[in-house]
Amino acid sequence: MKTAENNVANYTPTECKTFILPVRDVLDLIGGKWRLPIIIALSFENQRFKELERKIEGITPRMLSKELKDLEINGLVYRDVLNTSPVSVEYSLTEYGKSLDKVIETIREWGMIHRKKIKSLSY
């Protein structure tokens, strides 16, 4: 990150916003209540709509449908309509979606330290 020590004497709000934009993108992509559960479920194996609905407990079909659509639009999830009868629809992570794993893992590592720290503070 750009810091004062990096000898950036002063920063403008515009510079700051530009800096934040790509971070915002990622947070918007994996933020919200159901995105991570979906991405992680799909990182284990490709799954059909109903399978996801059953495995991600608490999700409604409305949310599952909406989030899968958003993830597909953003190129993270691939939707494959198989010509079985009745049709089944298989969802999977794209290579791009899989590449998010590294980011999630980095976040997770920090988060685990945070959990420890918070625990040690509260007792």
Next chain:
Amino acid sequence: MKTAENNVANYTPTECKTFILPVRDVLDLIGGKWRLPIIIALSFENQRFKELERKIEGITPRMLSKELKDLEINGLVYRDVLNTSPVSVEYSLTEYGKSLDKVIETIREWGMIHRKKIKSLSY
């Protein structure tokens, strides 16, 4: 991340939730509209309430106050009441708060690739 290829044969929703918890923590910590702008402003230099209010354009004192409090509770921000008159209050990132920089930078790198990709898709 734990994947099917890592030969985790099957996963339970409980395992999955446990896996996600620390990630959720971080997203809750830096998510929302104003957390990143605040953290990044403070990464440039320690600042007082009014300075932050002026530099983070669009923020209301209510949100600034609330978010600073939350960040303080979570150990990311330090609040220092200086005995000037009238009192000024200086906010700074704790060492722990600064350690988030690496995480944010990792997110940002992925996000920049994402921006490029999205741009190349839309034309």
Next chain:
DNA sequence: TATACCAGTATACTTTAGTATAGTGATATA
């Protein structure tokens, strides 16, 4: 023919996040 499963959609509602606007008490400055 009746029932059930699949992959969703529709409508209405609640809850959470964020905004708008005004005001507080303490101190300093003209």
Next chain:
DNA sequence: TATATCACTATACTAAAGTATACTGGTATA
């Protein structure tokens, strides 16, 4: 004495995110 600044807080509101519940059309199975 009047006005301004600092560091907020209070109250009321709007917008966004998520939930509850019911339903659709197509196909398969008993």
